[in-house]
Structure formats: structure tokens, C-alpha cells
Amino acid sequence: MATILNKQWLLASRPVGEATAENFRLVEAPLPELAEGQVLVRHHYLSLDPYMRGRMNDAKSYAQPQALDAVMGGGTVGEVVASRNARFAAGDKVAGMGGWQQYAVVDADQGGVLMKVDATLIPLSAYLGVVGMPGVTAWYGLTQIIEPKAGETVVVSAASGAVGSVVGQLAKQLGCRAVGIAGGAEKCGYVVEVLGFDACIDYRQHADPKSLSAALKAACPNGIDGNFENVGGMILDAVLARMNAFGRIALCGMISGYDGQPIPLLQPQLLLVSRLKVQGFIVSEHMELWPVALKELGTLVASGKLKYRESIAEGIEAAPQAFLGLLKGKNFGKQLVKLV
Numbered sequence: 001m002a003t004i005l006n007k008q009w010l011l012a013s014r015p016v017g018e019a020t021a022e023n024f025r026l027v028e029a030p031l032p033e034l035a036e037g038q039v040l041v042r043h044h045y046l047s048l049d050p051y052m053r054g055r056m057n058d059a060k061s062y063a064q065p066q067a068l069d070a071v072m073g074g075g076t077v078g079e080v081v082a083s084r085n086a087r088f089a090a091g092d093k094v095a096g097m098g099g100w101q102q103y104a105v106v107d108a109d110q111g112g113v114l115m116k117v118d119a120t121l122i123p124l125s126a127y128l129g130v131v132g133m134p135g136v137t138a139w140y141g142l143t144q145i146i147e148p149k150a151g152e153t154v155v156v157s158a159a160s161g162a163v164g165s166v167v168g169q170l171a172k173q174l175g176c177r178a179v180g181i182a183g184g185a186e187k188c189g190y191v192v193e194v195l196g197f198d199a200c201i202d203y204r205q206h207a208d209p210k211s212l213s214a215a216l217k218a219a220c221p222n223g224i225d226g227n228f229e230n231v232g233g234m235i236l237d238a239v240l241a242r243m244n245a246f247g248r249i250a251l252c253g254m255i256s257g258y259d260g261q262p263i264p265l266l267q268p269q270l271l272l273v274s275r276l277k278v279q280g281f282i283v284s285e286h287m288e289l290w291p292v293a294l295k296e297l298g299t300l301v302a303s304g305k306l307k308y309r310e311s312i313a314e315g316i317e318a319a320p321q322a323f324l325g326l327l328k329g330k331n332f333g334k335q336l337v338k339l340v
Helices: 052-053 124-128 134-148 164-173 184-194 209-219 234-240 269-273 282-303 315-326
Strands: 005-011 024-030 038-047 074-084 092-095 105-106 114-116 153-157 177-182 201-204 226-229 243-251 277-280 310-314 334-338
Touching: 005 315, 038 124, 052 124, 074 124, 092 124, 105 184, 114 310, 124 334, 134 226, 134 234, 134 243, 134 282, 134 315, 153 164, 153 234, 177 209, 184 201, 201 209, 209 234, 226 234, 234 243, 310 315, 315 334
Parallel strands: 153 177, 153 226, 177 201, 226 243, 243 277, 310 334
Antiparallel strands: 005 024, 038 074, 038 105, 038 334, 074 092, 092 114
């Protein structure tokens, strides 16, 4: 077999402030021979997610920092093209954490590193989004932290994105009022008309928390009982001002502070005054619930009851620019890179 060259993106340097294309380096490396127990996966899609920005910093965080001069980590789906493992055969469709590269050699005997997926009822790419980590993130934050009851109001920031879009749809199915916050009229239109949220606020129309809070008051006449927070900063300040007593906030992301700048709360006393529960969570720490979540999400997607949208960049070369665009909200739905 001719030597296959594997294009890979490495982390070349740590960002100082905003991440740039210069923080990444594209290399080509020959694929090693497979050892016993290993499989070779050709990636069809690579997932780009906001959490990757945090891992680029060498700072205290919930995840180990991304190593310098190593392949950027990330979720992948693809096909087994060669196997020396009895549990996997060439042609199997699989999901794993293969990273920013065209191929991955996987020690498939390690538990959970590679999962077979069925691409007949659900498209392969969906296993990186709505029936993957983002979907489970939405399910966990909503059902395990916010725990909404029918008739309550749930607000979701980054509502058109991979996580937020699922939160609102699940909240509606639980009988809640779902209100999204997103950037731009097009995204807000999609959130209401396609995803079925009750309302969506375009944060770009509001220069300060007071203005955004007034819009939230109009969209949430009975106040806010649950908040799924992906952004932080001004958006969280505006939401806190409208939270009902004993409200619950699932802290999933703080993308407004990913470049390292401080994002202080304007009125932290509201946490006390409104007796709020605020809980941060990392979905990979709750693997025992993934099968339950994935079964529910998969059933909803296969039956057309859970809608999703993807932004697809073409070719491995496009990964850094697509990632930097994601951090600025240029994506519309789940950001992927198509490799095959």
C-alpha cells in the first residue's frame, strides 16, 4: 500500500488576546503501520466548537490545555478504512475524538474512544452536533440543572447555535415558553420560524444591558425561570435582572470572555435577592447519562421533531478560519469542516 500522507493542523503558538490564523500550523505526516488492536479512520467531518478556544490557553481550566506542536483536539466522524481490531471492520461508520486531521490511528480497545454510529436514519454529520456532544450538552443543562416545569419560561443565549437550538426545542417539548437571544435578524427569524421558539431577541439591536433587559421583559412577561447561558457578559447581566425567585441558571459557556478579558457581573447581588441557583457544568463529566440523552435526541431527529442547521467549511485547509469565524458568531448552526 502506498504511503498515505495525513494533513494535520497543529497548535503552533498560544494566543495573546484574540486567536489568529498564525496560532495554527498545517503539516503532512505519513501514516504509521497499524499495530494489533488499532484501526485507521478516515475522517469525513471535523467538529469545531467554542470550548477549543479555552484549551488554546495555558491557564487553569476544566480541560487540560491543548499541547503545543500537537494535533488540535476535536470531535470527528468518519469511516474505518483498515482494522487490526476484532470489534471494528473496514466500512464501519464511527465517531470519536480524532482531532484536526484527515486520518487518525486509534487504539480502539480503549473504552469509549471510538463509537460505531448508524448513518442510515441520521446523517453522519449529526453525530457531531444534535446527536453528539452539543446535543447532550443542551439536554443535560436543561433537564438536569434547569429542570423546567410546563408553563415556565426558559431563555437561551446563542439560540441559533449547535447547543442553544436544541435547548429551546427541548424546552418547548416540555411545555415551556422558549425565548432565544441571537445575533442578527436572520438568525432570530430562524429561531422562531424554523425551530419554533416563542420569541427571539437580536442582541445586536441593544447597546447595553438595560436596553436588552427591557426587550427581555417584553418577551418574558412572566419573568424568567430558567436560563441556559452560553455567552455571559452583557447578556447574562440583562437576564439576571429579569430572573424570577428560585430561578435556575445552567452555565455552559462564556464566549464573551474567551479572549481572556474580565467579564464582571453588574449586579451580583441579584443572585442573592432572587435566590438563584447557578451551576456550571462540563458534559464529559456525566458520561453515565449520555446513552439516555442520545437515545432521546436520536429518536427526535429521526422522527423530524428536532431540527438542526449546519455551517460547513470545505477541506482541511479551511479549519482555522472557520474556527475563528465561529468565535465571532459568523457560523449559522453547528460549525463543521467537511473532509471527504
